[in-house]
Amino acid sequence: MKKVGIIAYGITPFTKEDQKIETVLLKSAKNLFENNSHINRNDIDAVLVSTNNNSKYLSPVLSEMIGVQPKIAHSIESLCNSGTNSIVSAYSYIASGLADMVLISGAERYDSPGQILEWDNSRGEYKHPIFWASIFTKSYKREFSISDEDLAIVPVKNHKQAKENPNAMSDKIFSIHDVINSKKLTDDIRLLDCSRPCTGSASIILASEESASKNTDEPVWITGIGQKTMSAGFTKSISLSSMESTKLAGYTALKMANRTIGDIDVAEIHDAFSVCEPMALESLGFSNFGKGINIIKELHETNNFKINPRGGLIGSGHPLGATGIAQTIEITQQIQSKAKNRQVDNVNVGLVHNMSAAATSSTVLVLEK
Amino acid sequence: MKKVGIIAYGITPFTKEDQKIETVLLKSAKNLFENNSHINRNDIDAVLVSTNNNSKYLSPVLSEMIGVQPKIAHSIESLCNSGTNSIVSAYSYIASGLADMVLISGAERYDSPGQILEWDNSRGEYKHPIFWASIFTKSYKREFSISDEDLAIVPVKNHKQAKENPNAMSDKIFSIHDVINSKKLTDDIRLLDCSRPCTGSASIILASEESASKNTDEPVWITGIGQKTMSAGFTKSISLSSMESTKLAGYTALKMANRTIGDIDVAEIHDAFSVCEPMALESLGFSNFGKGINIIKELHETNNFKINPRGGLIGSGHPLGATGIAQTIEITQQIQSKAKNRQVDNVNVGLVHNMSAAATSSTVLVLEK
Secondary structure, eight states, X not given: XXXXXXXXXXXXXXXXXXXXXXXXXXXXXXXXXXXXXXSOGGGOOEEEEEOOOOXXXXXXXXXXXXXXXXXXXXXXXXXXXXXHHHHHHHHHHHHHTSOSEEEEEEEEOTTOGGGOOTTOGGGTTOOSTHHXXXXXXXXXXXXXXXXXXXXXXXXXXXXXXXXXXXXXXXOOOOOHHHHHTSOBOSSXXXXXXXXXXXXXXXXXXXXXXXXXXXXXXXXXXXXXXXXXXXXXSTTSSOOSSSOHHHHHHHHHHHHHHTOOGGGOOEEEOXXXXXXXXXXXXXXXXXXXXXXXXXXXXXXXXXXXXXXXXXXXHHHHOBOHHHHHHHHXXXXXXXXXXXXXXXXXXXXXEEEEEEEEXXXXXXXXXXXXX | OOOEEEEEEEEOOOBOOOOOHHHHHHHHHHHHHHHTTTSOXXXXXXXXXXXXOOOSOHHHHHHHHHTOOOSXXXXXXXXXXXXXXXXXXXXXXXXXXXXXXXXXXXEEOTTOGGGOOTTOGGGTTOOSTHHHHHHHHHHHHHHHTOOHXXXXXXXXXXXXXXXXXXXXXXXXXXXXXHHHTSOBOXXXXXXXXXXXXXXXXXXEEEEEHHHHHHHOSSOEEEEEEEEEEOOSSTTSSOOSSSOHHHHHHHHHHHHHHTOOGGGOOEEEOOOSBTTHHHHHHHHHTSSOTTOHHHHHHHHHXXXXXXXXXXXXHXXXXXXXXXXXXXXXXXXXXXXXXXXXXXXXXXOOEEEEEEEETTTTEEEEEEEEO
16 A cells, blocks of 8 residues: 655644634644645645534635645545544545545534534433443443542543643643532533533645655654444444444554554543543553553653643543544654653654544554654 | 446435435435345445535444444535545545445435535525526526527436436426426526436445455446536636536546547536536537537437436436436446436446536546446
């Protein structure tokens, strides 16, 4: 398969601002070109927009705003992992030879329609995703004898790390006590256990090996890709104490990259809720089942930013269509040693984990120097 | 590049029925599997949904309903050419090696939000696409001295051909007189000049050469692909008497297939409105500029179904996300000599032309035995 690399990126702060989706989308693309003025816009032959927004034809709209006339242009939606679905699609256009340089821009507004799953009638009156998170949390705690205090380490660590991310929505430090005493939303979920919807966007450019070498001295290569969809509703085909789609996607991505989980120096994990971080770490093989919290505690105590250096979804905010792209940018910066106060030591290989709707589907990417 | 072939298809009647998008989507996928029960659903490793519908996560929903657990699953939107955008994306997954067999299902409801371009404020009070069609028609008539009666041959021919298509919305024959005397919507557009929104869906499966040969004796190969996006709003970068994006997409597709326009035995042309059929024929090179109507008249007089055998968008109806897939199915059936009363003689090479929003973007595919 042809080599495909990340050659440029741009991002916006994640906020609660009320802005048109077109405005939000444009901001990260402009940020990308401001930081990479050497890139010739005529070389961009595909523009993919990742969003849950209901506006149509956003890719041609963005293309026109930034002065690009691409061959391929459309929007991609898969709830919370729209971003990595778009990255994998861009990869396939380049690897197949149909495109040479692809701009992927993800954006969302704080009131994204992707947060309300009106189609899942099995949720009864609960429409917000805290429903599945609450059931996951109850089940995980029971199966592995984990306490609310144990899980609270996830938001404590991720808000601390977000403090070092200038684009994160959170700029506060919280204690275990703060998490436990934050508003109780269900028996098992508190306000600080949740990532928060927000307005924001993130853009990257992927290129073929030849175009990458023309445009940057420090490309980051996508060496592993894994994706899996188990179902649409979490009441079917889903374990309540592990993430099957994450397991399969992780296995496929590592195999393609010819790597093992021990090779991963830094990882972005889809911590939509506190419980998701240990569950995903376990399903990816970072630890045995039920032991993910131990890793998180140790990293927190040693101030090691290896997992979710930018603060995860809980610390950064979660603009659905932009999240997978923002995760990929973070790992790219880590590999390029450009993550400033968030920098993890000696990063050669990084991993992105992005999922949707109770881990009914997952994407895992492996990135390398 | 690896060979990619069409190995199965399914379709629904195009109607005005009020059905849930999930129901509509499922119908053509079920029709596909009913007609191809030998296909092992476990072999399908990607499911792409083409639609303008606002419902989210439709690909995992469809996958669950049909019993498939794909790797890749998401929705694709690009207004009226969402269908061919999805086909090209599927092609790239297979050609890159990331997938081996891809199901593409397109569906729309009669009240699709893709018909209202709320973002194009340059349209003033006109939100329905008749605005651009009216300006195109006025300009085309003036530049090439074409009359309303000349253009009326398009709906007359296409409704006639739709009579032979059991899935078409239209089952009436109209005369030039009927078209001219149908309700006047603008100075230059009458009701019978318009394709009509409808409820319907269409599904196809694309496969690698190896999987195609295992699953069918009569694969149809996608040998040429061309796509181009000029802009988002038709007030910019757009000629009013030709279709620039169609010209460029057609050129690229024929070049990739190593064909000339003279090799094309049958074509599906995106006749959203009467004027679009001659304009597209000219931009694709079937005739000189201003002479497209002559071809259409001659084909109609000799009862030759070469252009838009299934009745085009005007005769079949236009369920946005399904249209490009339905067009591709028609050309597949023509190449397989399975088009019954619509069959064109000696078909070896066919072409699909699918566009969006005043031809601001176009896709052209070349299909062959």
